[in-house]
Amino acid sequence: MAMEVAEEEEGKEVMVTPGEVLGKASNLIPGKGAYVAPHNNTVYASLSGRRTLIPPPSPDSPDQRPTVEVTGHKAHGAVPEPGSIVIARITKVMARMASADIMCVGPKSVREKFTGTIRQQDVRATEIDKVDMHLSFRPGDIVRALVLSLGDARAYYLSTAKNELGVVSADSIAGATMVPISWTEMQCPLTGQIEQRKVAKVGG
CATH class of the missing domain: 2.40.50.100 (RNA polymerase II/Efflux pump adaptor protein, barrel-sandwich hybrid domain)
Incomplete structure (x- = not known):
């Protein structure tokens, strides 16, 4: 049977x-x-x-x-799992969370769409209650994040609450790739204007 x-x-x-x-x-x-x-x-x-x-x-x-x-649906691409380090592009920033499309899991690119959510409490390890999402990320930013779990509505919960996690690449309002100058600031090389971000510490 x-x-x-x-x-x-x-x-x-x-x-x-x-x-x-x-x-x-x-x-x-x-x-x-x-x-x-x-x-x-x-x-x-x-x-x-x-x-x-x-x-x-x-x-x-x-x-x-x-x-x-x-x-x-396509050939087996990389799949995010709790504990994975992912590279994601921020798509939307709200008062208490940011949404992102996961592009890579470790060194491997994904072949299907995975969505991630960075909640306010998962942005950084200190002064969690003072986190301003709009001063941490902007749409289009590329971030390195840790997968915490499979969250609601098939979106993975992501965390940037370690020094080496956060924004790794961002364009300024003028359209240039900004240079990190501290853990919380990036500078536009064209205009010299400084923008707030949750910056990933380079080299660990």
Whole structure:
């Protein structure tokens, strides 16, 4: 019966997203794009894509569980995970948070869209209550950030609360690439104008 179900579902296009439950480990073997959580013996998807079930290699196999795989929309690109260092472009700055599109995980570029959120409390490690988001980031800034967790609405929670994290590249109002002059300021080489940012400390 399990074989029939596996084969029947194999032809169906079922789209899943990271963290989505695929089934119990007692019924499924996690393949590519899937992992099992030991605390509840549940198989989850680790990336966005199409879920497929692969039947056991033969009816005589000792393990008759089908293998579940998640195939990304595109070839497997890098996927952000808690603890990853990512490079992201700020898209929107609000009073309590900033949104960003994740471009790289470590040295690898991503091949699908991942959105990140930097909350006010995750911008820096000190004087958290005095953080002004509009003086920390501007749309278009390139930031280095740490992935904290998979947050709400499929956006990853990001943190820049370490010295080496924060804005690594930003354009001034005049359109020039600014030079960092302190942990909180960057200067336009054309006009000499100083703008506030949460700057990533160079060299660690």
